Amino acid sequence: MDPTLHDSLDGQVALVTGGNRGIGREIVGGLLDEGATVFAGVRDTEADVPEGATPVELDLTAEATLTAAVEDVTATAGRLDVLVNNAGVGGTGSGVSDLDTDAFDEVLDVNLRGATLLARAALPHLLDTDGGRIVNLSSGVGVLSDPIEDEMPAYRISKAGLNALTVSLDQTYGADGLIANSADPGWVATELGGPEAPRDPATGAETPVWLARFAPGSPSGLFWKDREVIEY
Secondary structure, X not given: OOOOEOOOOXXXXXXXXXXXXXXXHHHHHHHHHOOOEEEEEEOOOOOOOOOOOEEEEOOOOOHHHHHHHHHHHHHHHOOOOEEEEOOOOOOOOOOHHHOOHHHHHHHHHHHHHHHHHHHHXXXXXXXXXXXXXXXXXXXXXXXXXXXXXXXXXXXHHHHHHHHHHHHHHHHHHHHHOOEEEEEOOOOEOOOOOOOOOOEOHHHHHHHHHHHHOEOOOOOOOXXXXXXXXXXX
């Protein structure tokens, strides 16, 4: 598929969750390089974010901060064109029988519930612009065609759910101009991915930044890795 890309994001506004480290930090930097005005969602507004980005308080486990963050962005910048649901946590356990309930709730709260509620808060503004975009950072472990019950079951379930969110957004709002896609950044050497991962955060950020550049009429409701559609 050959999407049409914005040549520049000058004049457009983006909100990136987890924008102070790892892949999220690189996404913030990439969007700044494309000319966007970027707000980095962080739990602590004293966190170090890339120069040129504006930190905004956002805790995916606290619903009130999600609405407030979107209100802060739109009150300051006057619009919202791109939401990147990047922030996420991992998980433990060798299978569902090994799940810790509190840990399970935390993973789903951050990776799926929080991302969904933030998308809900952002939707009115994204639909009010021409070709608003949502980019969900998913994972290859959330692909249903592969065995899903393995290590980190909560993480796998949350990422499969995030892909379902992408499809739901596209099916419900695609006709109104929303462009929603998921991205698999690959196994990246971050705090979550671990130091043995073969990819660096900059590589993991490339496809999400590319998806954030999709112009009206571009593909939506799909799962991408290295700028190619993958089945899920």
